Amino acid sequence: MSIQKHSRRIEGLDKNVWVEFTQLAADYCVVNLGQGFPDFSPPNFVKEAYIRAINGGLNQYTRAFGHPPLVKILAKFFGKLLKQDIDPLNEVLVTTGAYQALFCFFQALIDDGDEVIIIEPYFDCYEPMVRMAAGQPVFISLHPKPVSGRLMTSADWVLDPVELANKFNKCTKAIVINTPNNPLGKVLSREELQVIAELCIKHNVLCISDEVYEWLVYDDNEHVRIASMPGMWERTVTVGSAGKSFSATGWKIGWAIGHKDIIKHMQTVHQNSIYHCTTGAQQAVAEGFEREFEHLGAPESYFFGLRKELQLKRDQLAACLVSVGLKPVIPEGGYFLIADISEVDVDLPESTETKQPYDYRFVKWLAINKGLATIPVSAFYSSNSKKRLENFIRFCFVKEDTTLSKAEEILQEWSRRRKTQ
Ligand code: PMP
Ligand code: GLN
Numbered sequence: 001m002s003i004q005k006h007s008r009r010i011e012g013l014d015k016n017v018w019v020e021f022t023q024l025a026a027d028y029c030v031v032n033l034g035q036g037f038p039d040f041s042p043p044n045f046v047k048e049a050y051i052r053a054i055n056g057g058l059n060q061y062t063r064a065f066g067h068p069p070l071v072k073i074l075a076k077f078f079g080k081l082l083k084q085d086i087d088p089l090n091e092v093l094v095t096t097g098a099y100q101a102l103f104c105f106f107q108a109l110i111d112d113g114d115e116v117i118i119i120e121p122y123f124d125c126y127e128p129m130v131r132m133a134a135g136q137p138v139f140i141s142l143h144p145k146p147v148s149g150r151l152m153t154s155a156d157w158v159l160d161p162v163e164l165a166n167k168f169n170k171c172t173k174a175i176v177i178n179t180p181n182n183p184l185g186k187v188l189s190r191e192e193l194q195v196i197a198e199l200c201i202k203h204n205v206l207c208i209s210d211e212v213y214e215w216l217v218y219d220d221n222e223h224v225r226i227a228s229m230p231g232m233w234e235r236t237v238t239v240g241s242a243g244k245s246f247s248a249t250g251w252k253i254g255w256a257i258g259h260k261d262i263i264k265h266m267q268t269v270h271q272n273s274i275y276h277c278t279t280g281a282q283q284a285v286a287e288g289f290e291r292e293f294e295h296l297g298a299p300e301s302y303f304f305g306l307r308k309e310l311q312l313k314r315d316q317l318a319a320c321l322v323s324v325g326l327k328p329v330i331p332e333g334g335y336f337l338i339a340d341i342s343e344v345d346v347d348l349p350e351s352t353e354t355k356q357p358y359d360y361r362f363v364k365w366l367a368i369n370k371g372l373a374t375i376p377v378s379a380f381y382s383s384n385s386k387k388r389l390e391n392f393i394r395f396c397f398v399k400e401d402t403t404l405s406k407a408e409e410i411l412q413e414w415s416r417r418r419k420t421q
Contacts, residue, residue, distance in 0.1 A: 013128040017379035024364065025373035031406045033395045034373035036182070036335060040400050042248040043302050045291055050251075050284035058279045065267050066094030066255070067282035073289040078238070078257050080296075082228045090260035093267060096277050098212045098241040098254035100270075103129055105174075105208050105237055105256065108265035110135040114173035119159065121380035121389070123182045123210065138167050139382045142186065144329075151322070153330040154186035161195045168199050174206040175199075177226065180213040183338055183380050183394040185331020187221045193229060201231045206262070212241040212254075213334040215303035218311040221332045227258070234259045237266070242285040245303065247398070251281040310335060313397045313404060320408040321395070324415035335398040338377050342391040345418070357390035366393075372410045 018035060025032045032039070041047070065071070068088075075088035086092065095101040102125065110116060110133040118126050120141040130137045142157040177196060179188040188196075200207050209226050217223045227236040237258035243249035256266055288302075295301040317337055318328045327340035341362055348361050359376035367373050377392035378385075397404065 009132045009134065013131060017124055017375065021363065021367075021373065021375055024367050028367045028371060029373040030371035031403060031410060032373040033397070033399065033403075033407055034367075034375050036396045036398065037243075037249040038247040038398045039403055040247065042246050043288075045302075046246045046248065046284045046288040049287035050280055053280040053283035058283050060279065061276055062279040062282065064271050064276045065089070066092055066277075067279055067286065070094055070253075070282045070286040070289075073286050073293065074255055074257065077289050077293050078240075080293075082225055082233070082238075082257075084228070084233055086257060087260060091257060091263055093256045093263050093270060094277055094282060095254045095256060095270065096274055097243060097252040098210065098239050099125060099252075100274065101237075101239045101254045101256040101266075102126065102208065102210065104266040104269040104273075105239075106130055106133040106135065107269045109206060109262070110173055113171065115169070115171040116173060117164075117167050117175040117205075118382075119175075119177060120382060120385055121181070121184055121377060122176065123178055124379055126176050127382060135173070136171070137382065138172070139385065140164055140167050141381075141385060142184070151318070151328060151330055154181070154184045154332045155189075157184055157186055157329070159192060159195070164195065165199060168203045168205065170203075172203055172205050174208055176208050176210065178210040179223070180217060180331070180333025182213070182334055183336045183375070183377055184329065185334040185336055185338075187217055187223065187332040188226075190222075190224045193224055193226045197226060197229045197232050200235055205235070207232065207236045208239065209236055210239045212239065212244045214240065215245060216307050216310055216335060217333040218307070218314060219332065223333070234261075237262055242281075242288070246285065246288050247306070251278070251285070253277055253281050253285050310398060313399070313401070316401075316404055317395060317397045317407075320404075320411060324411045325418075326411075329392075335396060337395050337397060338392045339395065340391055341393055357386050359390045359393055363393055370410050370414055372407055 022035050025034045071088040071092040074092045075086040079086040106129045112134040114135045115138045116130045116135045117138050120139050127137050142159055145156045147156055207226055214223050226232050227238045237256050240255050242253040292301055318330055321328045321339050325344055329338050331337050348365050357378040359378050363374050363376045375394040377394050378390045381389050
């Protein structure tokens with residue numbers, strides 16, 4: 001046997017949509033509405049705090065499980081939102097982005113054969129992370145309800161409570177939820193969360209709640225934290241991201257908040273893998289949260305302002321997509337919008353890569369021929385569901401208005417050409 005043979009735990013996990021499509025965007029695209037990152041700068045108050053931190057000497061290791069000022073303010077901030085006393089030293093873990101919080105959770109809590117329920121569409125890394133922990137992902141899809149006379153919204157994609165209840169059994173160890181959801185933008189309502197919470201309690205199951213887009217909830221929608229519901233604090237890990245909160249995805253600071261009996265196991269994985277995260281960035285994020293705490297819910301709050309701005313961008317992009325014949329699903333939250341491409345007639349070349357779903361081929365064609373980067377939505381589905389969901393592509397709207405206008409020009413020009421052909 002070859003000495004380079006990979007471990008069994010990474011079998012079949014070598015493909016990654018971000019690696020593939022970020023390269024495609026770099027190679028061909030003038031306008032990038034693909035990978036989710038803002039093309040504008042983070043607010044000055046966190047950038048200046050980062051520079052001060054480095055110039056002030058915060059360049060060495062800090063506490064392994066989180067820089068003290070950061071865990072303290074996160075405990076205070078989320079303690080207020082969750083109406084829960086949070087112990088900063090034992091119930092908050094600072095991680096290298098939300099990614100590492102998720103990774104620590106699965107490595108620390110999932111054993112061979114444990115089942116983990118994942119709601120489709122899902123942020124793609126949940127599945128490989130469960131598999132790397134030797135767990136068994138169990139998928140359940142949100143079902144789109146047909147609508148007439150109006151655009152579909154992410155609220156029209158619903159869970160069937162009976163189907164969900166049937167996914168729980170004695171092997172179920174955890175359920176992953178993501179609200180607001182990437183890629184759909186669905187915000188789970190209090191009633192939907194109540195159904196999930198009751199099942200978790202009934203079957204003694206953990207909940208990992210990925211809330212990285214927690215501040216970005218539009219219209220009259222409300223972000224409800226499942227950890228704040230009765231009986232859920234002791235079984236929920238809430239995951240957040242400074243990258244999303246402060247428009248600084250490259251800083252890679254995230255966190256996990258939960259009961260100390262769960263967080264202590266995640267600390268074990270953390271201390272034996274990355275040990276600790278960038279000190280200066282943690283200090284800057286701590287100062288950012290201190291500022292936000294003062295302005296919580298007020299117009300001066302960065303979170304508040306970003307939400308208002310993004311709602312306008314969402315509406316601008318949706319209107320543009322409608323005008324060129326794509327059918328957007330209006331997101332209730334987050335910074336992505338998915339659109340149905342089935343009514344756009346494109347003469348796609350046959351794929352040389354066998355069995356590529358239609359949306360993958362469409363996105364490649366759009367990038368190479370029109371210079372516009374997007375992401376295929378079937379990347380957010382398990383292999384058995386991909387074929388059913390190959391008619392949607394995802395657009396990211398956390399972009400400068402000039403970028404969105406350039407995307408609009410590309411789409412309008414393409415639409416005019418289609419009409420004259
Ligand atoms: N969860 C979701 C739903 C995401 O969209 C992302 C994307 N960044 C992450 C987790 C990872 O966040 P981070 O960049 O903080 O690692
Ligand atoms: N979360 C971002 C997205 O969905 C980026 C993910 C990544 O680049 N790995 O686009």
